[in-house]
Amino acid sequence: MIRLGVNIDHVATVRNARGGTHPDPVGAALLAAMHGADGITAHLREDRRHIRDEDMQRLRRELTVPLNFEMGATEEMVGMACALRPHACCLVPERREEVTTEGGLDVAGQMNDLRGKVARLKDAGIRVSLFVDPDPAQIEAAAAIGGQVVELHTGAYAHDDGEAEFRRLFAGAQAATANGLELHAGHGLTYANVGRVAGLPGLKELNIGHFLIGEAIFSGLPAAIARMKQEIATGALFRAVVR
Numbered sequence: 001m002i003r004l005g006v007n008i009d010h011v012a013t014v015r016n017a018r019g020g021t022h023p024d025p026v027g028a029a030l031l032a033a034m035h036g037a038d039g040i041t042a043h044l045r046e047d048r049r050h051i052r053d054e055d056m057q058r059l060r061r062e063l064t065v066p067l068n069f070e071m072g073a074t075e076e077m078v079g080m081a082c083a084l085r086p087h088a089c090c091l092v093p094e095r096r097e098e099v100t101t102e103g104g105l106d107v108a109g110q111m112n113d114l115r116g117k118v119a120r121l122k123d124a125g126i127r128v129s130l131f132v133d134p135d136p137a138q139i140e141a142a143a144a145i146g147g148q149v150v151e152l153h154t155g156a157y158a159h160d161d162g163e164a165e166f167r168r169l170f171a172g173a174q175a176a177t178a179n180g181l182e183l184h185a186g187h188g189l190t191y192a193n194v195g196r197v198a199g200l201p202g203l204k205e206l207n208i209g210h211f212l213i214g215e216a217i218f219s220g221l222p223a224a225i226a227r228m229k230q231e232i233a234t235g236a237l238f239r240a241v242v243r
């Protein structure tokens with residue numbers, strides 16, 4: 001079964017809009033876990049625009065499902081992660097001026113720097129994932145520097161919904177398996193577009209946030225998670241049947 005990691009960043013975005021403590025992203029994470037989330041993802045951005053350091057510490061203390069710490073590949077973040085020891089870290093590219101993560105990490109272009117950081121995270125007992133575009137060269141580089149997982153950036157597919165982007169994801173999925181990497185995917189996924197991604201060969205985990213938190217306004221978080229899990233299961237089953 002494909003695992004669903006619920007990203008709670010945008011609960012913190014709403015909290016931070018008024019500067020208080022409500023809504024609490026850790027409370028949302030606990031609710032999500034109680035209602036079927038297989039893991040929780042939180043992105044501690046360098047500018048702390050949503051998740052904050054104390055949220056990560058509370059998530060680490062209070063969660064009983066795996067915590068996936070998304071972070072830029074900086075010295076500060078690697079140090080924090082090694083101290084926190086979450087289940088997993090996903091290294092993502094970050095630009096302060098971006099609205100959201102616009103593309104995958106350029107692993108091939110910074111292999112020497114990333115190799116050392118990946119090794120330090122692994123030595124701390126953390127499973128290391130690289131958030132990459134579905135580009136075979138980036139996926140091979142992720143394996144070459146010791147990464148254990150690649151998370152394919154599904155943003156281009158989600159925004160275009162085009163056949164060409166889906167084919168790129170498919171080729172990326174094949175490259176991940178060929179390089180011995182566990183395959184995850186995420187970014188911009190919705191009820192409407194998640195099914196095809198769930199059918200990617202070898203897919204083990206999806207990380208979904210913005211849409212789920214938005215839907216929770218209308219249906220509540222438990223119902224949004226249940227519906228997303230149903231769409232994922234249907235997509236995976238369809239793929240298995242037509243294979």
Ligand SMILES: CC(=O)[C@@H](O)[C@H](O)COP(=O)(O)O
Nearest residue numbers: 009043070092099100101187
């Ligand atoms: C890496 C990724 O795709 C998501 O975690 C995303 O970064 C959520 O946070 P933002 O909306 O701040 O980009």
Ligand SMILES: NCC(=O)COP(=O)(O)O
Nearest residue numbers: 007186187188207209210
């Ligand atoms: N890594 C992708 C993620 O955690 C969620 O992205 P989104 O659903 O908030 O776009």
